[in-house]
Amino acid sequence: MSPVTAPAHLPPGLLSVHALPSDHHDGPWDHILVPPGTKERLLNQTLLRLRHGRALAHLPGLPHGLIVLAGPPGTGKTTLARGLAQAAARALAPVGATTYIEIDPHAFPSEMLGESQRNITRLMTDTLPEFAARRPHTVVLIDEVESFAVRRSTASFGSNPVDVHRATDAVLAGIDFLAESHPRIVFVATTNFPDAVDEAFLSRADLVLNLDLPDETTIAAILQRTLAELAGIWPGVRGLAADDALHRKLAGRCAGWDGRRLRKLVLTAMAQRREVALDPDLLEAGDLLAAADASD
Ligand SMILES: Nc1ncnc2c1ncn2[C@@H]1O[C@H](COP(=O)(O)OP(=O)(O)O)[C@@H](O)[C@H]1O
Ligand SMILES: [Mg+2]
Incomplete structure (x- = not known):
């Protein structure tokens, strides 16, 4: 995928930004073969949020616009998430374009003391809302989210535990903030290790889809x-x-x-x-x- 903007010109924490639909993003959606119904569920959940997020935000049990794709490495999670952005953008094209953003989860190393927390907060409260204001729909990929929203109950890895807490809190606060203020953003998070992802993050997901090894x-x-x-x-x-x-x-x-x-x-x-x-x-x-x- 060739990004519209080179990473060097992007705010910290973003890998790439794309305007969709775009012909050269066709491919990933059809490339991944999954059991019948899987793609339909994924796409419908995304369309519901992008199209009607504003109306749904008034209901109790507010949707968070978060979809989690979990499964072993090599099962097509990243490819499917990219394809989903394009498939949703195609379906919504008559009512407006979609911005597709890939976040670089490795841009926020938790060893960086309070720095990673501040960067995450800036990403969630400034950068993403600015991008989301440009087009009616926004899809954000957080690939391998376990390196981003570490499960606080088990985090250690030699990193400063207080800082892991702060970074995870910043992610959760950001998602809560955006869920309410920007109901036309969908986050798609992938994880190879759902057990390593923070429980509070998973509990916010509107849909957790397990991509198992193929039958x-x-x-x-x-x-x-x-x-x-x-x-x-x-x-x-x-x-x-x-x-x-x-x-x-x-x-x-x-x-x-x-x-x-x-x-x-x-x-x-x-x-x-x-x-x-x-x-x-x-x-x-x-x-x-x-x-x-x-x-x-
Ligand atoms: N279910 C699948 N159907 C077809 N190809 C697949 C499937 N799963 C994985 N692949 C192949 O493996 C490649 C890597 O998949 P990727 O999306 O990186 O997996 P993951 O993110 O789960 O590690 C894909 O581009 C594709 O060629
Ligand atoms: Mg992957």
């Missing part, structure tokens, strides 16, 4: 998709992309793999034999099966 059907679908993409470049691979029995057989051997590793399997298979590496049209089922067995 056998999804594994077969990911392999099929990866081969079909390859066949777009090397038509010799078309037969493998259409071979459902092969996908099922491979899925049986790849139980427990995450999506990232599954997509890499096809690359590994292409590198099994020199002639295939030089001419991927020559890829055979045997290369894929050998690659699956080799990376046990």
